[in-house]
Amino acid sequence: MKTLIYKHRYLILRRFTQVLVMALYIIANVYGINILMGNLSSSMFLGLIPLSDPYAVLQMFSAGAILTFDIIIGALIIMTFYAIVGGRVFCSWVCPVNMITDLANYLRRTFGFNQIQKKQPASRNIRYWVIGLSLIISFVLGITAFEFISPISMMHRGIIFGLGLGWAAMLVIFLFDLFVLKNGWCGHICPLGGFYSLVGRFSLIRVKHDADKCTACMECKEVCPEMQVLHMVTKESIPVLSGECTNCARCIEVCDDDALIFSIRNKNNGEKNEIN
Amino acid sequence: MKSGVTKKEPISSRRRFFLDMARAVGLATLGGLTWSAYVDEVSASKLTLRPPGALKEEDFLATCIKCGMCVEACPFDTLMLAKPGENKPLGTPYFIPREIPCYMCPDIPCVPVCPTGALDIKSLKSEKKELDINEADMGLAVVDAENCIAFWGIQCDACYRACPILGEAITIEYSKNERTGKHAFMKPIVHANACTGCGLCERACVTEKAAIFVLPREVALGKAGDYYIKGWDKNDEKRLENTNSEHLKQKKDSKSVLDSLNSGMEGLY
Numbered sequence: 001m002k003t004l005i006y007k008h009r010y011l012i013l014r015r016f017t018q019v020l021v022m023a024l025y026i027i028a029n030v031y032g033i034n035i036l037m038g039n040l041s042s043s044m045f046l047g048l049i050p051l052s053d054p055y056a057v058l059q060m061f062s063a064g065a066i067l068t069f070d071i072i073i074g075a076l077i078i079m080t081f082y083a084i085v086g087g088r089v090f091c092s093w094v095c096p097v098n099m100i101t102d103l104a105n106y107l108r109r110t111f112g113f114n115q116i117q118k119k120q121p122a123s124r125n126i127r128y129w130v131i132g133l134s135l136i137i138s139f140v141l142g143i144t145a146f147e148f149i150s151p152i153s154m155m156h157r158g159i160i161f162g163l164g165l166g167w168a169a170m171l172v173i174f175l176f177d178l179f180v181l182k183n184g185w186c187g188h189i190c191p192l193g194g195f196y197s198l199v200g201r202f203s204l205i206r207v208k209h210d211a212d213k214c215t216a217c218m219e220c221k222e223v224c225p226e227m228q229v230l231h232m233v234t235k236e237s238i239p240v241l242s243g244e245c246t247n248c249a250r251c252i253e254v255c256d257d258d259a260l261i262f263s264i265r266n267k268n269n270g271e272k273n274e275i276n
Numbered sequence: 277m278k279s280g281v282t283k284k285e286p287i288s289s290r291r292r293f294f295l296d297m298a299r300a301v302g303l304a305t306l307g308g309l310t311w312s313a314y315v316d317e318v319s320a321s322k323l324t325l326r327p328p329g330a331l332k333e334e335d336f337l338a339t340c341i342k343c344g345m346c347v348e349a350c351p352f353d354t355l356m357l358a359k360p361g362e363n364k365p366l367g368t369p370y371f372i373p374r375e376i377p378c379y380m381c382p383d384i385p386c387v388p389v390c391p392t393g394a395l396d397i398k399s400l401k402s403e404k405k406e407l408d409i410n411e412a413d414m415g416l417a418v419v420d421a422e423n424c425i426a427f428w429g430i431q432c433d434a435c436y437r438a439c440p441i442l443g444e445a446i447t448i449e450y451s452k453n454e455r456t457g458k459h460a461f462m463k464p465i466v467h468a469n470a471c472t473g474c475g476l477c478e479r480a481c482v483t484e485k486a487a488i489f490v491l492p493r494e495v496a497l498g499k500a501g502d503y504y505i506k507g508w509d510k511n512d513e514k515r516l517e518n519t520n521s522e523h524l525k526q527k528k529d530s531k532s533v534l535d536s537l538n539s540g541m542e543g544l545y
Contacts, residue, residue: 028348029344029347032348037348037389038345038391039342039343041342041367042345043343043345044389052341052343052391053341056341057341060339060392063337063338064338065335065338066339070391070392071341071392129300129304130307132304133307136308137311137312137315141312141315141316141319142334142337142338143315143319143337143338143365144337144338144341145311145312145315147342147367148315148365148366148367149314149315149366153342153367154360154367157344157357157367160344161347161357162357163359164359164360164361164362165360165361166359166360
């Protein structure tokens with residue numbers, strides 16, 4: 001039992017923060033306990049600190065909206081936070097869609113779908129194209145384009161304010177990830193994930209690989225939603241430097257040889273003197 | 277080549293690059309067109325009623341970040357965020373007056389919480405720089421004279437009584453009921469300059485489906501155009517002051533005027 005919890009310590013923590021964030025928004029809406037008011041698009045922390053989704057703000061800017069001071073400050077706070085802890089920490093520790101895609105990925109592994117379809121036919125760079133497209137459409141139509149179809153906002157808003165037909169969009173993502181493309185939504189298409197990949201390129205908290213301890217079991221690559229970032233496994237003792245790493249720590253948990261750990265990146269991307 | 281079977285030349289990296297780029301651009305165009313068609317469709321809904329102080333619809337759609345703080349601030353649960361399947365711009369706040377109208381709180385809690393300014397607090401200030409909900413422009417009440425029972429001659433003033441700016445936004449017009457010969461019509465008349473579009477009248481209307489209902493102003497109001505001038509309105513008549521009235525003095529012979537009226541009719545008889 002103890003080892004089971006230990007083996008899933010980060011998963012438990014992750015689910016905890018995801019649910020906690022959601023719960024804070026819900027109690028603000030339902031009971032008026034205003035710790036975190038609003039939703040993931042924009043919120044007010046303790047009725048004082050504005051927080052806004054920087055990608056949504058970018059779309060607003062591109063759509064020609066006049067940005068208020070509050071919104072700019074809010075977006076800067078969020079950007080700075082994720083630039084320090086790792087951009088896609090949002091994806092694996094906060095985003096509610098993560099629970100759906102993780103479930104799809106889990107079922108894929110248990111049912112062995114991954115064995116049938118080894119090579120993924122789609123590029124992981126689609127997400128950057130989607131960012132570009134969203135900004136162009138926002139500019140042309142004068143509307144925050146991705147926010148109008150975003151399943152992330154849809155789901156998060158849905159949980160707080162009522163889902164409507166939003167469940168259908170969730171189902172589409174689930175089925176897409178389960179049957180069509182492994183890690184299809186989060187790993188290939190989602191422009192918000194792409195945006196945070198760019199934000200978190202130089203972030204400080206990094207997963208570090210120790211090649212001396214590695215026994216090449218490849219469990220980490222099996223479980224990683226962005227396995228291209230683990231290219232150094234078995235080869236070099238360096239930290240994962242790609243912004244596409246979500247810091248979900250599944251690789252750390254799954255590694256029986258302690259070859260992967262969280263570390264703080266130091267100035268010269270050091271290979272030797274890492275602070276643990 | 278040893279076996280005599282010609283082996284296919286691998287595509288050069290230059291060709292591969294062009295092929296990949298063309299493919300990506302093609303996909304992006306396809307995706308972009310579908311996407312913008314959808315977004316355009318969703319945002320084209322004209323009948324959405326917005327919270328007080330909302331910017332003009334097109335600016336509102338660009339500015340609203342869909343955070344729902346106005347919804348949370350509203351003490352009457354009037355406001356909702358559009359869900360998928362409601363055919364309204366997704367995630368934006370709106371209200372349905374027949375269900376829960378805007379109760380016109382004097383402190384207008386929904387507006388100051390808006391982080392983006394999509395709900396513009398400046399538009400709700402009176403001349404004395406104080407918040408005044410009567411400045412709101414959420415929509416305009418429209419009476420369906422065919423189905424309003426007051427227009428039938430039945431005595432009903434539910435909407436008039438429900439109006440928070442009673443006597444200004446809705447007044448009652450009295451006229452003689454010629455059919456009975458001894459009763460009066462008491463017809464509700466909405467005045468666009470005072471009506472805020474709160475929808476309390478629509479909520480109060482006694483008919484099965486409300487015979488007075490709120491529409492967004494752009495939908496409810498007509499436009500006479502610049503070429504009509506109210507001679508009885510001093511301000512409106514001022515528009516004539518600097519006009520060049522040459523064409524009014526110009527003499528036209530009556531024959532050419534008649535001809536111009538009659539022209540184009542030749543083939544009819």
